[in-house]
Amino acid sequence: MQYTPDIQKSMIGLLEAQFTQFRDQLDARDVASKNQTLATLPMPEHGAGLDDFYQLFNQHIAENLSASNGSRYWGFVTGGANPCATFADWLVALFNQNVAQRGDSIASELELHTLAWLCELFFLPVDFKGVFTTGATAANILGALSARQYVGKLQGIDVAQQGMAGVTVEIYAATPHASMIQSLGMAGFGQKSWHQVRTLSNSEALCVDSLAHMLSNSNCKGKVVIASAATVTGTDYDDLKAISQLCKLHGAWLHVDAAFGLFERLLNGPHGKTAGIECADSITLDCHKWLNVPYDCGVFLTRQPSYLVQTCDVPAPYLNTRSEHTNFRSMGIENSRRFRALPVWATLIGYGKKGIKKQIENNVVLAQVFAQWLAKSEHYELVKPCELNVVLFCPNASHSLESVEACLTAINASGRVFMTPGVWQGKPIIRAALSNWETSESDIEQVTTLLQALGE
Numbered sequence: 001m002q003y004t005p006d007i008q009k010s011m012i013g014l015l016e017a018q019f020t021q022f023r024d025q026l027d028a029r030d031v032a033s034k035n036q037t038l039a040t041l042p043m044p045e046h047g048a049g050l051d052d053f054y055q056l057f058n059q060h061i062a063e064n065l066s067a068s069n070g071s072r073y074w075g076f077v078t079g080g081a082n083p084c085a086t087f088a089d090w091l092v093a094l095f096n097q098n099v100a101q102r103g104d105s106i107a108s109e110l111e112l113h114t115l116a117w118l119c120e121l122f123f124l125p126v127d128f129k130g131v132f133t134t135g136a137t138a139a140n141i142l143g144a145l146s147a148r149q150y151v152g153k154l155q156g157i158d159v160a161q162q163g164m165a166g167v168t169v170e171i172y173a174a175t176p177h178a179s180m181i182q183s184l185g186m187a188g189f190g191q192k193s194w195h196q197v198r199t200l201s202n203s204e205a206l207c208v209d210s211l212a213h214m215l216s217n218s219n220c221k222g223k224v225v226i227a228s229a230a231t232v233t234g235t236d237y238d239d240l241k242a243i244s245q246l247c248k249l250h251g252a253w254l255h256v257d258a259a260f261g262l263f264e265r266l267l268n269g270p271h272g273k274t275a276g277i278e279c280a281d282s283i284t285l286d287c288h289k290w291l292n293v294p295y296d297c298g299v300f301l302t303r304q305p306s307y308l309v310q311t312c313d314v315p316a317p318y319l320n321t322r323s324e325h326t327n328f329r330s331m332g333i334e335n336s337r338r339f340r341a342l343p344v345w346a347t348l349i350g351y352g353k354k355g356i357k358k359q360i361e362n363n364v365v366l367a368q369v370f371a372q373w374l375a376k377s378e379h380y381e382l383v384k385p386c387e388l389n390v391v392l393f394c395p396n397a398s399h400s401l402e403s404v405e406a407c408l409t410a411i412n413a414s415g416r417v418f419m420t421p422g423v424w425q426g427k428p429i430i431r432a433a434l435s436n437w438e439t440s441e442s443d444i445e446q447v448t449t450l451l452q453a454l455g456e
């Protein structure tokens with residue numbers, strides 16, 4: 001099959017039909033699909049063509065994809081995909097640039113330009129340099145790798161070249177995201193290597209006094225602090241101002257996982273809950289969460305890019321482009337990279353600072369409305385006051401399904417909303433995270449009506 005005029009016409013026609021149908025049916029589609037069993041299909045000996053692919057896609061796949069792009073997918077921290085970003089993502093596939101290094105297109109310039117715009121959006125100093133990643137997990141891995149190179153260098157060891165033998169390190173964190181723990185394992189520190197810092201009472205935020213005590217009592221030459229802004233369950237923010245001062249005093253690398261919590265800066269500015277993040281050595285941000293661009297799109301930012309480059313750069317004659325600028329393939333895990341900046345750039349242009357802020361505000365207000373309904377409800381307990389976009393709750397003794405697991409299963413089986421489990425202060429809970437740009441009051445009404453019926 002070639003790009004003949006007929007095929008091109010067919011592609012546009014099928015995309016238009018699918019797009020219209022998908023958008024028209026998104027609200028009615030089961031939020032989590034009920035049938036996830038795929039028939040075993042024989043692989044064709046001879047190419048079956050675009051039409052056959054499309055027919056099989058419709059027959060076996062399309063119906064059973066979830067409405068994770070819709071307004072009532074409240075699991076994990078899941079954004080949707082706004083029209084500007086979706087359109088830009090189509091263009092990404094059409095042009096299919098490899099944004100690995102400079103020298104053959106303007107795509108690398110756009111990545112730099114978009115990263116600078118993100119810094120402006122989030123009131124971060126221009127000395128933060130970075131790279132688009134597949135998501136927050138990949139950004140956390142880069143944080144762990146940069147910290148590793150830093151602690152090695154402090155001890156006269158270039159870890160990227162020599163390996164970790166002889167490097168001593170102590171890592172401190174209170175409530176790191178699972179992907180951060182995974183990153184510590186992948187970086188060779190070990191998933192169990194970190195020292196647990198006490199949290200503040202009834203919070204997942206780090207107790208600064210405890211951290212100060214631990215750092216002061218440590219003789220270790222390589223220290224790393226992993227901070228959260230915010231934690232994925234309680235949406236609690238570590239005191240980044242105090243922590244960054246401690247890190248400076250003790251020569252510790254400070255990585256902040258701000259995958260979705262950085263968006264709080266749009267509401268409260270640089271002096272709100274993330275004050276001090278500008279002093280971090282590295283930051284994780286996720287655009288496929290609260291910026292509502294399609295997967296996969298995260299960001300790693302660092303004020304000390306040399307450690308990242310030392311870690312990721314490798315010479316090879318066929319890769320040499322004689323560029324005076326650092327290549328993106330020397331700042332991340334991949335040699336070949338998707339043009340991830342375009343949907344972000346499109347979103348920043350399409351909505352502007354004010355439009356994006358409005359979407360965040362909308363989610364926060366609606367999360368409050370949902371939390372207040374739960375607090376007043378006869379069948380549910382609001383487990384923690386809602387402070388951002390995540391609502392924690394459980395069924396109470398008067399609920400027809402008293403067990404959290406049974407209640408969550410029934411909620412998700414409805415097909416009207418999707419939530420995920422969690423644990424708050426040792427107790428199982430249900431977690432609803434609102435980060436879709438299209439979520440509206442009508443969604444809250446639909447969900448509260450469902451929850452009321454289940455309670456009875």
Ligand SMILES: Cc1ncc(COP(=O)(O)O)c(C=O)c1O
Binds near residue numbers: 232257259260286
């Ligand atoms: C705080 C935090 N960090 C990291 C991640 C991992 O993000 P991703 O799924 O984009 O890798 C998440 C996802 O929910 C998160 O909330």
